[in-house]
Amino acid sequence: MAKSKALKKRQKLVREGRLNPVASRSPFSQLDLRTRKTKTKKDHLYRTKHKNRPPYNRENDSFYFAN
Template sequence: MAKSKAKKLREKLTREGRLNPEAKRSPFVFTDMRTRTTKTKRDHLYQFKHKNHQSQEGNDGSFYFAFLHQIGKEALSFTI
């Protein structure tokens, strides 16, 4: 991978005995300062808003449709 111009300049400064600017960086540069919170009830509800999950009662929105059509003595059965 290629080196950036800034990295080349820093390496040149250290070779010449000068101070590397990386040494001046704060120790907090590499820390993750974001605050993480647990999901609220609203966030949890919106997460499952449009997904078809099975409920504990078994009513998951699916159905079974059987169509029975009789012509004369023959019976035709279609299931979807």
């Protein structure tokens, strides 16, 4: 696998006796802090709440005639 330019620069710094930037990173940078959960029944229902609905039914509309 090829080495990236950034990795080559880090390795050169270590060879020259300087500090590796990876060592000063926060330990939280490696953690996945997202909370994952499976979808509930309600989530599945809300996903298709307004899709492919028939248009508003107008069978019982009233008429207004102004004279």
